[in-house]
Amino acid sequence: MTHPIPDAALSQHVLIVGMTGAGKTYTAKGLAERLIRDGRRVCVIDPLGVWAGLRSSTDGSGPGLPVLIFGGEHGDVPIRDDMGRAVAGIVADASCPPSIIDLSEMSGGEMKRFMTGFASEVYKANRLPLHLFVDEADEFIPQQPMPDATVLSGEMDRIVRRGRARGFRVTMITQRPAVLHKNVVTQAATLVALRLVSKQDRDAVDGWIKGVADAAEGKRVLSALPGLDTGQGWVWSPQAGVLDLVTFPPISTYDSSRTPEAGHDYRAPTLASIDVAAIAEKLEALGDHQQAEKPRKSKADQDRMLADLQARHAEELKSAFRDGYLTGHGDAMGAAAEQIIAAARALTKQPAPDAIRSTEGVTPPAPPQPARQHRPAPAKMGGGQRRMLDVLVSRHPDRLTRAQWGTLAKLRHTGGTFGTYLSRLKGAGLVEDDGTLFWASDEAVRQFGADAPKPESAAAIREHWIAVVGSGAAGRLLAALVDEFPGWMRRETLATLTDLSATGGTFGTYLSRLRGNDLIEEDGGLLRASADLFMEPAP
Ligand SMILES: Nc1ncnc2c1ncn2[C@@H]1O[C@H](COP(=O)(O)OP(=O)(O)OP(=O)(O)O)[C@@H](O)[C@H]1O
Ligand SMILES: [Mg+2]
Known part of the structure; x- marks a missing residue:
């Protein structure tokens, strides 16, 4: 059977729009599967962690496609927000297998930081045709970026607008075409429009139509959008001469964006064989390279960077890599972590603090130690x-x-x-x-005991978790359950309150994230905030 989207359309940029649960990610997965089977180079930016199923068979019991996963729950190579450039270097390399960059375990700020490095480096380094899928694209290229996201937005815009010559074919996926930057909307040569109800968002689609296609036909498409079924959509590619209302065929890999049934957690995909150790080694090399290439920093900057590294990254980076080691991906990753940390430390010419020295026989060379009291100070x-x-x-x-x-x-x-x-x-x-x-x-x-800070109030802990589980809807979801506590809420009520579809990928992912942190309790189809969030310290 020929696919409703012709091959010719896939050598250009594609825009996939539709409301939550309409089938955008599912449709995009169908395209990615096809490109991967054709031996094309594919990279997926996955902010919600819903793409890992590509690596499993349809029923989740066997291997699927040979895809390398950076980051996230099913990642082969753990990533951190400061590794965007290094990962881009690997992805841009001709030898890189198809890949997914799962950003779902990062906060909004970390995601932006990672993607800023990634986008700028991948644009510079890539030369061969690369199909880049950007799920939830409005996160990265919004019409009105916040001050901390203007650079990222500019880099992404450059990939879309000027990247064709450098091999980029970008598939942008969004549930809010109205908030995706107009500049990139009009760059898409093919539009895939799934169910879309809001007038604002349909107006944004009209914007695309005005730029590239016929107005009368546009009216027909727009008026049909609110009534479409899940998985049904218009494919419109004026250059390829296609305008069809179609139902997208089933995907052949595991549907990991399907909302998990209450009480069941996400099924881990079975791994197809990928030479992860080789990739990790490359990340190691590139990591060092990136560090070495950085322009010289002032003393004050170096100090700040070191403090930053010690406080936030070094320890966690190392354990993240050890996780990889423990799950049997070879010790290259542990070594990579050591090297990245050592390189960062060399850059700032500082001794290794005791706290980040390994206890497992991979101790980095001991630098001269300043005189110190025999017990490590708590702050270390x-x-x-x-x-x-x-x-x-x-x-x-x-x-x-x-x-x-x-x-x-x-x-x-x-x-x-x-x-x-x-x-x-x-x-x-x-x-x-x-x-x-x-x-x-x-x-x-x-x-x-003497140095321990006063325990934080339960309210402060709750605020923290609401802020870190994710920008936007994930935080709203937890906030709604906290408001209702000790009451329980039905899934559907919660979905409605947070403007999500109870059967869509987004809702399922956010719930899994809350579940993974034990921030919610479940009883049949009912949900409520975890009582742990209400544990006040003794006065
Ligand atoms: N063409 C299709 N055939 C069969 N099932 C489909 C099809 N499209 C979507 N579905 C089902 O609907 C579910 C939700 O689709 P999907 O996750 O792609 O929605 P989405 O538009 O990406 O939503 P969100 O904005 O919340 O991410 C899928 O997991 C799948 O089970
Ligand atoms: Mg989706």
Whole structure:
């Protein structure tokens, strides 16, 4: 069967629009599958973490397509917000397999930072045809970017407007064409319009039509948009001579954007074989290269950068890579992490602090140590690890479950970073547990009690989580459940309150994210905020 979107249309930019749950991601996956099977170069920017299923068979039980995943729950190579350029270097290389860049575990700010580096480098480095899919494209190229996103928006605009000659064929996917930048909307040679109800968004589609196609036909298409079924849409490619209302065929890989049934979590795709170690090695090389290429920094900048690295990145980066190591992807990633950290440290000519020295036999060369007291000062402990300890010390003698502890320490308790810190704290005799509950040891209270900050109020913890689970709808979703607490809410009510479709990919992803952090409780089809978010510290 010939696909409703002709091959010719795929060598140009494509715009896929439709309201939440209309089938945009699903349709785009169908296109990506086809390009990958044809041996084309494909890279998917996946802000919601809904693309990993490409790597599984339709029923999720066997291998799918050989796709490399950067970041996210199913990632082969963990990524951080400062690795955008390095990842772009790999993606632009002729030898890179089709890839997904899963940004779903980053905050809005981190995502922007990663993408700014990525977009600028991939534009410079890419020369061969590359099909770039940008899901939720309005996140990156909004009509009115916030001040911290203008550079990113400019870089993305450049890829779309000037990138054709450098090989870019961009498929932009958005549920809000009205907030996607007009400049890039009009660059699409093919429009795929799925169900779309809001007048504003249909007007934006009209903007495209006016630029490239016939007005009378445009009216016909626009008036039909609100009534379309899921998976049904108009394909319009004036250059290829196509204007059809079609139903998109089923995809052949696992439908990982389908809303998980209540109580069931996302099924992990089975991995097809990819030489991950080789990729990680390359990331290592490029990481170093990038660091070395940076222009010389002033002393003040170096100090700031070092503080930043120590506080936020070094420790977590290393454990993230160790996760990769532990899941059996070879020790290249652990080594890569060591090297990136060592390079950053060399750049700033600072000694390695004790807190980020490895305990597992991969200790970096010891730099000369300044004279110091025999017990490491509390401030030397990495940010996240110190926060975990502070939570227990400041609430001593309370005992907390792992989820409660993670919530209060603002770390995902199922993540590898949390696990690494936990084993270090236990190894140092600072934390004790009975298998279920965790508390600060007497030694921890003696050493750190005086410096431990006052525990944060439950309201502050709630605000933090609402802010970090994601910009926009994910935060609104948690906020709505918090407002309703201790009441329960039906999924459909929650979806309506947050302007999402209860069966769409976005809603499912956000719920999984909340679930993964134990921020919600579920009972049949009912949901409510976790009681852990309401745990006040003792006065
Ligand atoms: N052509 C199709 N055939 C069969 N099922 C489909 C089709 N299109 C979409 N679906 C179903 O609808 C679900 C939701 O589609 P999808 O995730 O693509 O929506 P979306 O438009 O990307 O929504 P969101 O804006 O929330 O991300 C899919 O997981 C799939 O189960
Ligand atoms: Mg989607």
